[in-house]
Amino acid sequence: MRTALPTQRVDIDSGGTRCSGWLTVPAGPEPYPAVVLAHGLGATHDMMLGTYEQRFAAAGIATLAFDYRCTGESDGLPRQHISLRHQRDDVTAAVAWLRNRGGVDSSRIALWGTSLGALNVVRAAARTDIAAAIIQCPIVHGPAAVRRLGISAVLRLAPVIAADVLCRLLRRGRRYIPIVGEPGSTAVVTVAGALAGWNSTVPPGGRFDNRIAAADSMALVTASALRAARSVQAPLLVCACDRETLMDPKYAVRVADTAPRGVLRRYRSDHFEIYHPPLLEAVLADQISFLREHLDVRP
Numbered sequence: 439m440r441t442a443l444p445t446q447r448v449d450i451d452s453g454g455t456r457c458s459g460w461l462t463v464p465a466g467p468e469p470y471p472a473v474v475l476a477h478g479l480g481a482t483h484d485m486m487l488g489t490y491e492q493r494f495a496a497a498g499i500a501t502l503a504f505d506y507r508c509t510g511e512s513d514g515l516p517r518q519h520i521s522l523r524h525q526r527d528d529v530t531a532a533v534a535w536l537r538n539r540g541g542v543d544s545s546r547i548a549l550w551g552t553s554l555g556a557l558n559v560v561r562a563a564a565r566t567d568i569a570a571a572i573i574q575c576p577i578v579h580g581p582a583a584v585r586r587l588g589i590s591a592v593l594r595l596a597p598v599i600a601a602d603v604l605c606r607l608l609r610r611g612r613r614y615i616p617i618v619g620e621p622g623s624t625a626v627v628t629v630a631g632a633l634a635g636w637n638s639t640v641p642p643g644g645r646f647d648n649r650i651a652a653a654d655s656m657a658l659v660t661a662s663a664l665r666a667a668r669s670v671q672a673p674l675l676v677c678a679c680d681r682e683t684l685m686d687p688k689y690a691v692r693v694a695d696t697a698p699r700g701v702l703r704r705y706r707s708d709h710f711e712i713y714h715p716p717l718l719e720a721v722l723a724d725q726i727s728f729l730r731e732h733l734d735v736r737p
């Protein structure tokens with residue numbers, strides 16, 4: 439049985455907004471290599487990231503996880519305002535925070551992103567000097583996610599998106615829709631099994647704020663990391679799910695093929711099985727091996 443390594447609560451400044459962070463450092467001498475963990479759509483630190491923090495730190499890699507601005511324990515208004523541009527900036531701010539912290543080797547910092555966090559990581563890696571990057575069950579091309587949902591799902595969102603745009607213009611607050619819901623509901627993601635999958639990552643006693651400012655969903659469905667992948671100079675491990683629920687997996691494969699130093703690993707999984715045993719152990723083993731190689735982690 440592994441002994442848990444201590445995790446320290448920290449504050450990260452991202453463009454003047456305080457983001458809550460959690461730093462887990464390995465045993466042994468400094469300076470450590472490090473990895474920043476970027477979560478998916480609407481997800482927060484307590485939704486499964488503890489497993490990755492502990493396993494990466496046990497392998498000799500300091501780990502910094504955080505909540506994006508306007509979500510979880512981070513500051514920012516309005517709440518649940520989800521901007522991919524701001525989230526990319528939050529990832530970059532986390533890297534800068536590590537570089538300025540004593541005990542971390544600034545030349546050996548990696549990025550890790552899961553689900554929609556993969557899009558943020560690829561975009562940040564294209565603009566930031568890092569040593570390596572990993573993305574898993576990656577959602578990297580918004581138009582493909584829309585095609586998986588179907589046009590009827592998009593049309594159901596139109597009235598509440600219009601209402602949110604109007605409220606924002608009139609400064610009357612925001613209008614919200616669920617991030618994920620059952621098929622046929624008015625939510626951003628309505629793929630069968632997605633609601634149960636999202637909830638499977640919430641720990642007992644935890645809370646998932648299942649809402650997004652409605653107009654923000656328009657940017658989500660048009661965003662893409664395909665072009666940015668060409669500019670990622672660091673080694674990039676793409677952990678793709680062959681039975682990906684939320685997007686055709688060929689786009690994850692395309693990112694691996696497009697990135698100059700892309701490496702592809704494929705798993706027989708849907709979007710959510712990759713977070714859970716028994717597959718989780720195989721994925722972690724591949725990711726730790728990749729990080730050890732490219733962050734020069736010494737035994």
